[in-house]
Amino acid sequence: MSTPSPETTPKPTLGGIVHYKLSGHDVSMIDLHNMQSYGGQGIVRSPVKLGDVYPAMVVRTFEGSATAVNLQVFLDGNTSYWATSRSEGPDHGQWSWPPRG
Numbered sequence: 001m002s003t004p005s006p007e008t009t010p011k012p013t014l015g016g017i018v019h020y021k022l023s024g025h026d027v028s029m030i031d032l033h034n035m036q037s038y039g040g041q042g043i044v045r046s047p048v049k050l051g052d053v054y055p056a057m058v059v060r061t062f063e064g065s066a067t068a069v070n071l072q073v074f075l076d077g078n079t080s081y082w083a084t085s086r087s088e089g090p091d092h093g094q095w096s097w098p099p100r101g
Contacts (some may be wrong), residue, residue, distance in 0.1 A: 012058045012069050018091040020073045020083060022048055023093030030081050045077020051092060071095060
């Protein structure tokens with residue numbers, strides 16, 4: 001199986017769904033946000049940890065960058081996380097395309 005070339009790798013577009021892998025900083029920010037109220041309701045969600053992968057929607061792309069995006073990460077509960085200026089890759093704090101099946 002060959003690796004796709006940059007010319008055949010799709011660019012992220014607004015509204016596209018990708019997978020996002022949480023970094024330690026992300027987990028800290030999510031936990032901090034959990035202490036605040038959410039529209040008058042408490043935030044209810046499953047715990048998050050380093051390396052957890054969640055679906056995320058591309059909410060902004062950047063001209064001149066093939067992979068840098070802002071994301072709304074859909075957590076397991078009644079809240080989301082705004083991940084800004086994230087690049088594509090396999091590491092924590094990066095997004096990837098969902099596997100095709």
